[in-house]
Amino acid sequence: MITAEHLTKRYARRGRAVTAVEDVSFTAQAGRVTGFLGPNGAGKSTTLRMLCGLTTPTAGAATVLGRPFAALPNPGRHVGVLLDAAAQHPGRTGREVLAVSARLMDVPAARVDALLDRVGLTPQEAAARVRTYSLGMHQRLGLAHALLGDPAALVLDEPANGLDPAGIRWMRELLRGFADAGGTVLLSSHLLREVEAVADDLVIIGGGKVLAQGGTAALLAAPGSRVRSLDDPALARALEAAGHEVRLDGALVTSAPAEEVGRAALGAAVVITDLRPATDGLEQLFFTTTARHGREEVPA
Numbered sequence: 001m002i003t004a005e006h007l008t009k010r011y012a013r014r015g016r017a018v019t020a021v022e023d024v025s026f027t028a029q030a031g032r033v034t035g036f037l038g039p040n041g042a043g044k045s046t047t048l049r050m051l052c053g054l055t056t057p058t059a060g061a062a063t064v065l066g067r068p069f070a071a072l073p074n075p076g077r078h079v080g081v082l083l084d085a086a087a088q089h090p091g092r093t094g095r096e097v098l099a100v101s102a103r104l105m106d107v108p109a110a111r112v113d114a115l116l117d118r119v120g121l122t123p124q125e126a127a128a129r130v131r132t133y134s135l136g137m138h139q140r141l142g143l144a145h146a147l148l149g150d151p152a153a154l155v156l157d158e159p160a161n162g163l164d165p166a167g168i169r170w171m172r173e174l175l176r177g178f179a180d181a182g183g184t185v186l187l188s189s190h191l192l193r194e195v196e197a198v199a200d201d202l203v204i205i206g207g208g209k210v211l212a213q214g215g216t217a218a219l220l221a222a223p224g225s226r227v228r229s230l231d232d233p234a235l236a237r238a239l240e241a242a243g244h245e246v247r248l249d250g251a252l253v254t255s256a257p258a259e260e261v262g263r264a265a266l267g268a269a270v271v272i273t274d275l276r277p278a279t280d281g282l283e284q285l286f287f288t289t290t291a292r293h294g295r296e297e298v299p300a
């Protein structure tokens with residue numbers, strides 16, 4: 001479990017105090033993947049750095065597995081951290097990067113090869129210097145590094161950056177498996193579809209503050225139903241006549257609960273082919289939640 005309690009970070013910039021993170025509290029539970037989202041400059045990296053003891057909070061506190069990061073003995077054996085995949089020593093080979101850390105963490109050397117294999121780095125790639133690595137290879141090595149100490153928690157900032165589609169799917173399965181085995185995963189990413197696919201819980205921040213948090217399914221749930229039928233216009237008329245709101249959005253989306261949709265369909269003699277709770281996608285939730293904190297006004 002990872003907790004942030006009233007974390008606040010202020011920086012001095014040209015004599016003025018800039019609040020990067022303000023009163024951020026959340027819990028990433030064991031056995032679950034927690035997605036940590038926000039627009040550029042929202043304060044995600046600053047928060048993750050405070051969780052990992054790399055930045056000192058102005059106020060508030062954070063714990064990983066019940067203790068402040070700095071109080072964890074041999075922290076790499078408890079929490080795997082990937083904050084900047086490009087930060088590995090460019091002159092070392094991938095295998096050397098892991099071997100040095102394995103020695104420092106007192107991890108058996110045999111684990112290095114096991115992890116290179118697990119993250120899909122070939123023996124040739126592992127023998128190449130890190131400065132020759134692509135972004136995706138950096139990410140794979142960074143993840144191997146994070147997993148090296150067989151930690152109970154992972155803190156990952158944009159781990160899927162630069163991965164190809166197969167790599168992104170592999171990453172998703174790895175994180176899912178890690179959490180299903182009881183691990184805690186805190187995952188910051190701009191890839192909303194990926195986060196939606198893997199995160200059990202979400203924390204959305206903007207302007208340094210928590211804007212929304214909770215279970216992914218609950219946050220994405222919208223009242224009403226999404227329906228497909230053999231005659232959507234007729235079903236829409238029947239639902240409207242019964243006082244429900246209706247909009248056609250690929251399927252028919254209505255404020256009516258499933259039972260009312262069934263009644264309207266029965267009355268209008270329309271065959272329903274699909275009926276499920278209405279949900280907004282994460283992209284919609286993200287933009288609605290962070291609308292005041294986005295950077296759309298900044299030209300690309």
Ligand SMILES: Nc1ncnc2c1ncn2[C@@H]1O[C@H](COP(=O)(O)OP(=O)(O)OP(=O)(O)O)[C@@H](O)[C@H]1O
Pocket residue numbers: 011012013018019020021038039040041042043044045046047
């Ligand atoms: N060392 C620093 N000194 C001054 N200001 C900083 C420092 N680090 C971060 N900031 C400011 O704090 C705010 C939050 O930055 P942070 O990097 O945490 O955002 P982020 O959500 O990780 O953004 P991104 O998605 O672009 O990575 C920004 O306004 C940034 O300019």
